[in-house]
Amino acid sequence: MKERSVTHATFVIERNYPTTPQRVFGAFSDPAKKRRWFAGDEEFKVDSFEMDFRVGGSERSSFRARGLTCTNDTVYLDIVPDRRIVIAYTMTLGDKRISSSQATVEILPRERGSEFIFTEQAAFFEGADGPQMREEGWRKLLENLAQDLTR
Amino acid sequence: MLSQRVHVDRVFHALGDPTRRAMIEKLSEGPVSVSRLAKPLDITLAAVVQHLQVLEKSGLVRTEKIGRVRTCRIESKGLSVAERWIADRRSLWEARFDRLGKLLAEPD
Secondary structure (H helix, E strand, C coil), X not given: CCCCCEEEEEEEEEEEECCCHHHHHHHHHCHHHHHXXXXXXXXXEEEEEEXXXXXXXXXXXXXXXXXXXXXXXXXXXXXXXXXXXXXXXXXXXXXXXXXXXXXXXEEEEECCEEEEEEEEEEEEECCCCCHXXXXXXXXXXXXXXXXXXXX | CHHHHHHHHHHHHHXXXXXXXXXXXXXXXXXXXXXXXXXXXXXXXXXXXXXXXXHHHCCCEEEEEXXXXXXXXXXXXXXXXXXXXXXXXXXXXXXXXXXXXXXHHCCC
């Protein structure tokens, strides 16, 4: 059987931050600030982080987790100060590109802070989920189910 | 997004029944015919077919008619590829935006 090699998906994440849109935007435009929230994690070791925040500019970050190198290659497509940032990015695991996406950040001024909307439209490529990931997927699902049933 | 959620609901619904879980367990050992799948279950063939329809709809099981025999096999692909990828990517960004929130809560 011939299988499709791309899976398309869109997801949205919303947040309310009790601060001004200017400060939220600043956490994206200032490389030192962005690196802190974007790349800082105990599980991920940051190998490199470089960004050029302007339309047409690029950003490249490299992490290591569980022995695998993960690289993000980003291009800034649209920037409206304090309001909107649109990027295109690919994610590479080891030497395999696993996805390419467009992601949009919208920042809306609200009475008590900022509404924050992140929308990612992704194309996931084939072969990135090895047998181990599938197994983990199953285990996770069954664990969730067990939790659901014992609630 | 909505269709993904519907899919997850179907998967949970499908796995929420002990007979269907027994069928999945049997199928995880390898493909079998419908009648062989039905044999240890002590239910009618019609009931097995109904359960199979639920499992097929959820994308957990695929059936295929070869000659006069309908063979069932597990379909783990539907589960892992889409859901796993999307869930992983989403949780990656969720963790980032939690850290962003913490950073924004600090004084300048």
